[in-house]
Structures are given as structure tokens and as C-alpha cells.
Amino acid sequence: MDRHVHDRRRFLALTGTLAAAPLVSACGTGFGGGRQDKGGGSAADDVTGSFDWKREKGTTVKALLNKHPYTDALIADLKSFTEKTGIQVTYDVFPEDNYFDKLTVDLSSGRASYDVFMLGAYMVWQYGPPGWLEDLGPWMRNSSATAAEWDRTDFYPNLLRAGQWSLRAGEPLGRGGQYALPWGWETNVVAYHTGVFRKLGLRPAETFEELRELAGVIERKAPGAGFDGMYGIAVRGSRSWATIHPGFMTMYARNGLRDFTVEGGRLTPAMNSPRAVAFTEDWADMVRRGGPPSWTSYTWYQCSSDLGAQKAGMLFDADTAAYFQAVKGASPASGRIAFHPGPKGPDGSLATNMWVWSLGMNARSRRKSAAWLLLQWATGREHLRRAALTGHHIDPVRRSVSQDGAYKDRMRHLPGFLETFETVAGRTRIQFTPQAQFFDTTTSWAAALQEIYGGKDARSVLDGLAGDLKAKAG
DSSP: OTTOOOOOHHHHHHHHHHSHHHHHHHHHHTTTOTTTSTTTTOGGGGOOSSOOTTTTTTOEEEEEEESSHHHHHHHHHHHHHHHHHOOEEEEEEEOHHHHHHHHHHHHHHTOOOOSEEEEEHHHHHHHTTTTOBOOOHHHHHOTTTSOGGGOGGGBOHHHHHHTEEOSSTTOOSSSSEEOOEEEEEEEEEEEEEHHHHHHHTOOOOSBHHHHHHHHHHHHHHTGGGTOTTOEEEEOOOSSSHHHIIIIIHHHHHHTTOOSEEEETTEEEEOTTSHHHHHHHHHHHHHHHHHSOTTGGGOOHHHHHHHHHTTOEEEEEEEHHHHHHHHSTTSSTTTTSEEEEOOOBOTTOOOOBOEEEEEEEEBTTOSOHHHHHHHHHHHTSHHHHHHHHHHSSOOSOSBHHHHTOHHHHHHHTTSTTHHHHHHHHGGGBOOOSOOOTTHHHHHHHHHHHHHHHHTTOOHHHHHHHHHHHHHHHHO
């Protein structure tokens, strides 16, 4: 479980100092169109003739990887890639505490120490505008460079769109260059302890009001029902962008709320709209009724661990955070954790925010053709199916894997997991507005949420936040 770290605070600090200057000019000029189309100078244009997995035989590609179960599954299968292509892969693996430090420094230096690397969709908003990421679109469109069986239409479209952007702040994803390929992802749902629900006669919440009520009921009644020390619901609360991203942003989006509006090409903060203020007050109230006792320090790790330790009756976070507690023998609660899509919005919305681990290519790589073969293989059906069946590479990015009978058989023992995944998979996407100051603005948002939780007036706090962010992101 310690391989699944979500705290990216140091990434925020680094990108703030290393990338700030180039971002200003890059956003203004709409960087990214220069090499993304055929005829625009992409190295993909140099690949001609029939597709051949062996065309770069004898080449060595270097990868930078984050410690993660998905990485474990990839490394365990690399022999298959070498047998298929004749390409050797060397790699460095770092824990996420310093993974993005390493990647950011390497990309900004222009040294091209690594040809391929892991990143998230939000990092495209930082790494794309300075020109550090290869546009993979020309590679995907070149049949000489890309195997027919790779089949881009097999990806969930929302995941493929997450790595495609025009590099212009405020413009929606799904347009412009393809700067990252989906590899593994997480959707945000509610997981709950079946024992306490059964004992107290509870059912999963279908509305946010029901969820708030459930959190309070478990807080009050669970200790007397044999669950000593159990509280209602684990949600993140630390002063980090990662507090806003999972459950909070999911429920926020299900209420039809936006982080920013875009008018005349300028971003205007919207987290102080009357409905956003009311929602934020309700979220803070839920945490006070039944959240973790030390909520303001809570990261994903404490939330996940509390569910596994039977300290939390519910978890509203990444499905993987619950999965790694639910598998057999992983925690005291394994065998007693079930999954549910979580509350719907007032209009029945199940809009969900996500995190997507993606793979990207260094724009300065000197081995792009071989690197593209590695990216194809790593995001292809053959490897991802094997990783899902033999490793813990769950939440398939490809429909064919999610519908595979062997995959379903493997996941069927987790109550509600498959049904929940299938319910929200097509409704999960990046709910934030793409913009280079994402990490800064969401960390400030988390700080505001803490103040409201502490008793400050929500309207005045969010008005102050919106004023600050208008100057930063507008």
C-alpha cells in the first residue's frame, strides 16, 4: 500500500519555480501546434513502410517510473516486450515523495536522461506548455509507426481525452496534441464496511443529504454496536490539492458546480457562487458530523488505512484506495468492504472526477521511434490484460480488458466493485478546468475548506479565495 502515494506537494513547489517563466509566454502563444501535425516536423514522419515491431532491434530505451503496483506489473512483463521487439528497457523507480521532483528537474534541464515516463493528466498542464512533452498524435496517426492491433478506439474515450489538450488555459481537454496515453486510472466512489452497515441496518447513500446523515449515524452508533472507535466517513483534509481532487470534487461536480468559468478567454473563479458556497458548507458539516478526528492532516493514506483498520465506516475516495484494503489478507476489513457509486447529484448526475496514470515521451528523446514502440506495448491490450490478471493493475483503461471474462472472474469476489466500475466508468473525467496554476489554486482551495471546517463563514472565505485566484489564474 505504501507504493500508492498521492501526495504531490513537492511537485507543486518545483513546477512553480522551474516552469513559471516559460508558461507565461507559452500559454499566450498557444504552443503545441508546431510539431503535432504531419508536415509539422514530427519525428513520426520519419517512420515509413510497413509496421514492424523489430524495426528498432538493438536499441535501449530508458524509463522513469513511480513506485506503484502498476509499475510492478509492467516491470514483471518487460521480458515480453524485449522478446517482441529486440529493444532493451532500463529504468529507474522512485517513490512518489520525490518522483515528480526527479521528473520535473530532468525535463526542465533538457538533458533527456529518460525517453519515457509516468505522469498524470494534471502534469500535462505543467509540462506541456514549456514544450517538454512529445505530441504523440502524429505517431498514433502513422500506420507505419503504429500497429493495427493497438486500436485507439478500444480506450475509454474520456481517458484518451484527458491527455489531449490545446495547451491554452481554460480550453477543454480533447483538442490539440496528445501529450499522454492512459495506462491506469482511478475513479472516485464510496466504499463501506459491510459489517457495520448490516449491524445498524444501513444502506449506501443515494443522495448527498443521505451521505451526511449516514456519516453522523455511524459516528454515533457504531461504537455501541461493537465497532469501537469507528467514525463515519474517511475523506481527505490536508492542506493539499489532493484534498479537493477525489470525493470533494466528485460531489461538487455531481451538483453541477464548476471551479472556473471562462469568459472572453479569461478564467473566473466560480467556487464562491451561491450554490458552491452552500455545498461547501454542507461538505464541512459532513466532516464535522462524522469525519476523521484529525481531518485537517488526512491524506489518502490515512483514509485508506482507516477503512482497512475498521476505524472508518465509509470511504469517499479512489476505488483503488479501497481495493488495496479489500483484497484477501490485506487488512482487518478485507472481505468486509463493498463498493458503491456514491450519492447522485440533485439531477441524478454521477459525474465523477478521476486520476489517470499516463505514459508520456520526452520531446528531447533521441530514441523516439523505439520509445513509441514501448508506449504502444505498455498501453496495448496484450500487456494490460496480463497486468490485470496477474498483477494489481485494476481499473482497465481499455474496454476490451474491462469486459474480459477472466478479469471479471478475478474481481467478482469484491462486492459491488464491477457494478460500480461499470456504472461510473463512462461518467468519470477530469472535472477541473485545465490551467497551468492548477496545483496552486487547488491547494489554496483546500486551505479555504479547512477554514470553513474550523468555523469561519463560508461566504467570506470563498469570496476571498476567488479574489486571490482571479489574480493568479485569470
